[in-house]
Amino acid sequence: MTDTPWLSGKKFRLAGCLLAGVSVASASVIDRAQAHADLSSLIRTLPVAAAVGLAAGCLYYLALRYVLPRLERRQADELWSGLNWFNLCALSLWLAILPLPAAYIDFGIGFVFSGGCARLASSVYVVFGASLSNRKRFANTFVMLALTIMLVITVVKASLALSLGLVGALSIIRFRTAIKEPEELAFLFFTVAIGLGFGAGRFGITLTAFWAICVGFVLFRRIQSAKHMENAFLVTMYGPGRDFLPSMTRFLEEHGLSYEFTRLETGDAANHVSFLVEIDSAGTLAALNDHFQERYPEANMTMVQARSLI
Structure with a gap:
């Protein structure tokens, strides 16, 4: 799970935080204006929302600059990589302004955020997990698993016939690789839950629960002061x-x-x-x-x- 150097640079980290803040603030204002068909209100509030987003992005970046250096260099770089990908996902919120059917917009936003959240979850698992197995190799499957679950739920959620067909299709699959440690199983369920939430269109609840679980897991590990044995x-x-x-x-x-x-x-x-x-x-x-x-x-x-x- 190695990212390119330009993706890990300090300037890119700052730009990612600023883009995330501006995207969230501006997209929320645009979506509200579209719902009420109020173009004049949008023209007045959009610059304010952009300024608020820039301020929030700066605070977000400074908070991370204060917290992450307290970890080891290798751990901080891994978490920054996951956060950079999550910040890039905020750009998908601009899909709301495109003249597309709502189903396509929801799918695009959910698909991108499923990948971003799974990528960040993999970084949290690699840095703060306590499994003795190769955590990086295991975490490489999180993004694909979340995206696959999200796609399956999106396809079958509107059709009972497809749901029953999915049950029949999956019944022939046999998973022979045993999960060795409970922590691995917990993160697999966490990744599946990310795909389920975004596939069902519950963006707000899924994002809130995602951050709550990640922050809670990190705090729990820091309080425990678990020993990490990479080698x-x-x-x-x-x-x-x-x-x-x-x-x-x-x-x-x-x-x-x-x-x-x-x-x-x-x-x-x-x-x-x-x-x-x-x-x-x-x-x-x-x-x-x-x-x-x-x-x-x-x-x-x-x-x-x-x-x-x-």
Whole structure:
């Protein structure tokens, strides 16, 4: 989930926030004027709405500049990428001024916002999720899933016959890939809900619930202070050594490595100890291996990347 450099630049971030603010404020005024067929009111209020939108966009950008740098650089860039795509979606609100049937306008706005919300949800999941599997690879499916659900709901919502046909068509599909962690299932349901809401034309409720869930999840994770292990390795030691646990714990703490103790087995002939360790470089792997070989030449150690096990 890599965005082009121009999409991640500071100028583009500011422009995206300003466009989002102006689009929301101006499109709401235009839509209200069209509903009441009041062109004179539109001419008076549109410049004011544009100015209010610019001010709101500036505040939006400054708020994000204050909050996001408190995260790590890599995490902040990922969230900015998701927010940039969401901000671009606000431009779809200008579809309301086109002389098209309302069904096409609603579909266009819902389709674009489904993709934008799913893209932002994927960034939130990648940065704040606690799953040990490859979160970026899993989150790449969110946008396509949301758009597909939105399209299906748009097609079948006006026809009972199509709805029944959809049930029959989906009954032949078998999903054999198991969901390994509850958090993955929760975000899949969240993505499906985004597609359902926009497909049903409930834009306001869906956007409000989307932001409430995202902000609530972020706050919950920040309060929990969960450990994020992007490069987790399962380190297993087996052999006659009797001080595996204190020796390896001391080594990991001395090198500032994040770890979780997972398993301990003791016996007369051998002991078995396992850790889940965050290792970012090959040098750290080599140092850990050298330490173990020096202290326990008769024992065995295996190091396996955790995401390959899930």
